[in-house]
Amino acid sequence: MASFLFIAIMFGNLSAYARLLDNNEKQRYAANTAIFGGIDPYSIELKNFILPLDELPRITSEAVTNFLIFRVSPATQAEIRAYKSLDAFTQFASKWIEDIKALKINNSFCVIGKVMHLQKINSPSLNIWLSLSSNGDILNSHCDCVAGLGEACTHVAAVLFALEYVSKQEESVTDVLLDRAKIQEKFP
Numbered sequence: 001m002a003s004f005l006f007i008a009i010m011f012g013n014l015s016a017y018a019r020l021l022d023n024n025e026k027q028r029y030a031a032n033t034a035i036f037g038g039i040d041p042y043s044i045e046l047k048n049f050i051l052p053l054d055e056l057p058r059i060t061s062e063a064v065t066n067f068l069i070f071r072v073s074p075a076t077q078a079e080i081r082a083y084k085s086l087d088a089f090t091q092f093a094s095k096w097i098e099d100i101k102a103l104k105i106n107n108s109f110c111v112i113g114k115v116m117h118l119q120k121i122n123s124p125s126l127n128i129w130l131s132l133s134s135n136g137d138i139l140n141s142h143c144d145c146v147a148g149l150g151e152a153c154t155h156v157a158a159v160l161f162a163l164e165y166v167s168k169q170e171e172s173v174t175d176v177l178l179d180r181a182k183i184q185e186k187f188p
């Protein structure tokens with residue numbers, strides 16, 4: 001009874017998407033939302049994501065690299081290295097990202113992103129979320145692509161690269177997204 005109640009409470013705030021995950025994945029997913037008091041970012045209405053992106057903590061390349069090394073599967077790491085080795089990760093990131101929004105929850109930050117499907121151009125965009133600590137550590141992430149169940153994939157990486165780029169350039173994400181059209185012209 002007690003464990004049933006615990007599960008009911010734990011899964012009570014999950015989005016329809018998360019409720020369809022298999023049991024192990026669902027428990028892991030729910031645990032990753034603990035930082036937000038158990039609120040699933042996918043269940044938060046978009047209108048609540050009102051934090052200006054320049055108020056996010058600074059994301060260093062070290063934080064991004066650490067996160068990706070520990071979270072991303074070796075196959076995806078190879079893919080990301082290929083992009084990085086082309087020194088094209090900035091265009092890679094900004095070319096595919098459709099939107100990034102942020103919200104402060106407790107002492108952490110929730111970032112959501114909409115990213116084009118890299119492998120299947122005509123498929124619906126993918127939705128990612130990530131949690132950041134107040135000092136810019138990347139805590140957890142999720143993407144609704146198949147690889148995203150492993151909690152990091154090229155779509156998460158794209159958003160991280162964009163945030164890292166913005167921190168470096170002291171440019172706003174909006175400027176980067178506006179530059180996307182120019183970048184697409186340069187790298188068709």
Ligand SMILES: [Zn+2]
Pocket residue numbers: 126143144145146147148152153154155156
């Ligand atoms: Zn993904």
